[in-house]
Amino acid sequence: MSLSFTREPKLFSNLNAVETLNLSKKYGKTDALRGLDFAVDQGEIMVILGPNGSGKTTLLMILCTILKPTSGTVKVMGLDVVEDGTRVREVMGIAFQEARGFWRHKPSSILRFHASMFDIDPVKRQDLIERTMKDLELWESKDKMFMHLSGGQAKRLETAKVFIQRPKLAIFDEPTSQVDLRGKRKIWDKIKELRDQGTTVIVATNEVREAEYLADRVTILHQGHRVVCDTIPRLKDAIAGGDVVEVDFEDPMSTKLAEDLKSLGGGLTLSPEGNQLRAKVSRAEDWVPKMASASYNLGAKISSIRISELSLDDVFLHVTGRGLEDQP
């Protein structure tokens, strides 16, 4: 398996908002992070992509000083997370994977408390809270107690804390899980707005669509390692075969046809029923006519052909050997 490291982290440079060097975290005998080197440039959106258990949340918890590293060094805005924990917390804000609220408090009261802890100007505070709640369609729920919010509303409230705070480093752990499609788009746009205002953003997710919408760069984590880190186009370009062709046959393919198609090159995957084919090829416009000709010669009838670009899931599959959705 070839791993691409097209852009090495610029470790402990003044330009980096976040830097980790040989970072490890153990829970008992379990290694959650294994010697992770990771860097985020100032003012970019870095998406950390990985399945559950890949170490994403552990990394974020160390960055926001809730967990302590077992070994290695971590700096946020040049501050060591172990030595300067309080100052690190002053410059960062985190929206947790699970919404953290107070059962009997209303959303506006939770946000007011959060704003007061981060010294948001009391004169502007109420207006900022109202605007953010309206942007995230939470205003209608302003009189509900936290315990009566839906999962999606609680999650939007969790992200709202970071939006009103406008920290130098904003961390979002799966910011749109449980949120409907419309809500997702609103949160994504607010995250981009935050980046445009100068905030460095880290988003951890296992949703390919979220990563593709948001990322300036993507880091793929797998079993506590950084497998690869680059922009999405470069990650896709690094994989041989930039096009994906999916072909449906009316009947299961014969062994002869399968062998003939294999001889055309490209990575082929056949469905268990034998009537669907997925091929990763360098140029779909060259491969499709040859495939159609081979099929016609052997009397195989094609019912549909779909051509698409590689997705981040394909990149993940390529660099880890497993798909994002195949993970335990």
Place this chain on the structure above:
Amino acid sequence: MNRVLTLAKFNIGILLSQRTWFFLSWGLFALQISIYGSLMSKLVSTTKLPDYFFFYAIGLMVIIVFDSGADVGRHFVEHAHEGELPYFLSLPVSRRGFLASQALYGVVNTMAKVLPPLLGVLYFLGRLTVQGVVFSMLALFLLGLGISGIMVSFSFIAFKSVDIYSAVLASLSALLVRFSTIFYPLIIMPNFYSPVSSLNPLTYGADLTRWILGYDPSYLLNPTVAAVVVTAVAVGTLSLSAGIVDKIIEGVKAA
């Protein structure tokens, strides 16, 4: 400092919104002092121990202080298990500042639960003086800080297992309350009982409070020693809990 106070104010706001618990605590005290206090003071020989009702009432107040101190530990653990602890630990407050905010919560909790019963008992017994109330509250406050420190120090157990934490708390509560001068003075205790009781911080807290409120000193420990022990326990356990919060406790485990 401002943020510590903001955090404490927020937690105290939550505490004060749960008024039912205060009414229950005061009601339980009233019930216990009026029924068991009266009965016990008749059962205990007055020739050996003068004014047992008063002795018993102060003992009950020490129990309230103990329970309030234990509340701080439970509150801390609840934060963790309801998912609020990671949020609090992500706020721009030092770990010691966070602990201080919890201690302030504990102080208000203790004051609110103890002050009305104390005023009621002292008024009923005709011993109500400003000086007595202020100094006895100070002694109980120090004792409460010490208990809070012990409970927060033990709370890291809850991060491994809530069941073990609850068992430790229940055992500790049973032992500390019984092996102390909460209900009987040290000088009338059997030989096998009194040495253990004299190692108990509740013994010193209870006797110091009784001395401040004018109980016969011949039945109590030396007040200077008691004051030193109560202060030392408060400072020691709070330092220990600060160290534990700073070095050991982590808010969440996630892979």
